[in-house]
Amino acid sequence: MHYVCPVCKTDNNYEFTFPAVEYICRSCSNLIDISQNTSLKVVKKPIENVVLEIGKKGLINNIQYHVTGTITRKYGTNVYWREYYLKDEKGNDAFLSESEGHWVFLLPQSPVNIKHKSSKLIQLVDTTYRWYETTPCTIHAAAGFFEDKLDFNIATYKEYVNGSRMISQEQSDSSVEYFTGKHIAKSTVKKAFNITDLPNYYGIGIVQPFYINVRQAINILALTALLICLIQLNLVMSRTNANIFEQEIEFASVTDKELVSKSFELSGGSAPLEVQAYSDVDNSWANVSLSLVNEKTNEMRYTSKDIERYSGFEGGESWNEGSRNEEFNICGVAPGKYHFLISAEKEGGIPDPFKTGYQLNNGDFSVIGNDKGEFYIRNNKTKNIQSYSQRDMLKNEIIGMNNWLNQPKEIQKLDSIITFAIPIEYGYPQKSEANPSVRIKAIWQPVSFWNFGIVLTLLIAFGIICHVGKGYFEKAKWNNSSNSPYQV
Structure with missing residues (x-):
């Protein structure tokens, strides 16, 4: 598509092939009637928050589109939104609408598919849409190529909403057009057209979805809770105290x-x-x-x-x-x-008296006595204690324990040990410690149910918060509508 502006002689050359009726010169902003090659008027150039240039390519839903036109519409004295006209390689139309940082992707819809169920409800296929608001607006600024004549008179937009989808009814003079729209994420637009800066979000968009899919989240939470219950049951049944x-x-x-x-x-x-x-x-x-x-x-x-x-x-x-x-x-x-x-x-x-007693068999046995002439042998392995009231009985026990019957020298040595080496100051057992x-x-113990209970409680609480949060979100989304279903 190649046109030379009759006013400023600027070459307006783009890769478009659709049959345009009017275009706006990219240099002098004159609206040119292509059939007459004459200027109809000077149109204000869209600048503020316009991020898609004429001729830019982008891939949406695996379909490549060219940006062929841009229109900034005005409602009242200070409300503006932008509409980007798109064409695919087959010449089919699509539109991107951006308002306060929220984006909607729209496609033309045949009026025969629209059924008006009441003054506030319309139906497309099996989905019912509720009337959100009616907005009279005018063209504030424009740029690009258009296959229909631009109408600078007041046009009336009537939006019907169902979740993240909408139907837009545009009425101008005697003509009525319908468009089906769906929320498109800001990141998707960035990726589709390879751009970095987009207008910031403000408020909640007319078809902005809740931050998470509540139904899907609840299903995941329920499945997670079931798995946790099965794991806990297995742990409890597989062991005891x-x-x-x-x-x-x-x-x-x-x-x-x-x-x-x-x-x-x-x-x-x-x-x-x-x-x-x-x-x-x-x-x-x-x-x-x-x-x-x-x-x-x-x-x-x-x-x-x-x-x-x-x-x-x-x-x-x-x-x-x-x-x-x-x-x-x-x-x-x-x-x-x-x-x-x-x-x-x-x-x-007090210290263990047997620790300082006479040690036998490499410490396996300990011998002590007290000031009353009583003697005690303790097995240090079993802690069993045997008492003796006579010194000779103790002597015979030690001789037999060490097999000294044929060793007189050892027996003589034992006599001196028993007489002098056995401590008596402890007074055992009378002074034995209490x-x-x-x-x-x-x-x-069995596996604790405490952490199990906390996790289940958190899962349930998160599900409730999501459900309640979505209710508040939807209510806030309809705050700007005079037809809110949440009005008392």
Whole structure:
């Protein structure tokens, strides 16, 4: 398409092939009647927020379009919107309408397909559209080539809306045209025409969709909730409470050192580990320190708990506080292989008298005596203690234990050891310490429902927020309409 302006002699040359009736010179903005090659009038050039130049190509819905014309329409004194005329390679028409940064892609529609159901409702195929508003407007500025004569008189636009779709009825003089429109994203326009800057959004567009597809989101949320429920059910049914550790530990045996427990295996979902501790405290305290060690990663989780119980008599009434039993949790213990490191202490403890006694068989047995002439042998492995009231009985037991019957020198040495090496200052067992031990039990609890409940609650809350939010969004979209279905 090649035309030379009869006014300013500018060459208006584009790749268009449709039969244009009028064009506006890109240099002097004269509206030229092509058949007469004369100027009809000078038209204001569209500048503000115009982002698609005449002749620009773009791909929408896999169809390539040329921008053949631009019209800025005016409503009232200060309301403007822009319409871009498009042509595909077959000469079919399409339009892009932009108002306050919101874009609508429109195609011509035959009036025979439109059914007027009432003064406010029309129907196209199986979809009903509600009357949004009627807008009288005029052409404020224009540029490009047009196959119909431009009408600068007042035209009436009547929009009908259903969600993100619309039907636009344009009436000018005695002619009526219909267009079906659909919201098109700003990013889609940018990509289609390879442009970077577009007008900013303002308010909510007439066919702007909600930010997310609520129905699709609720379906995804429901499916997610179902999967979570099935996973939780499997975790609960696949395991039960597991008593993984139970032992009574003497305070004397863990003085200044830690007890290393046997290894244990945990399988299933992550769950809290409950530790129960009991000590026979009486107006005193005890403390248990416990570390859970993951044998694969060497990760250590430490916890400590005081056990206290006090009682008395005051003002004619007895009182007590605290407890001999305490419980605490190690939360979120994952499956794996573990062991405990345990230490404990208590108020007012004394050393283990057997530690300073005479050691037999490389420390497997310990011997002590008291100031009353009583003797005790403790098996350091089983903690069993055997008492002797006579020195000779103790001597014979040690001789038999070490097989010294034919070794007089060893027996002579034993006599001197029993006489002088056995400590008597502890006064065992009369001065043996009260509350000698603490009992510890560890139970791996079932999988917690707490996180499960939180996730389900969040999913349900998100679904409700989406549903309510869409209602407010739709109501706000109809605020500028005098035919809003939300009016009271």
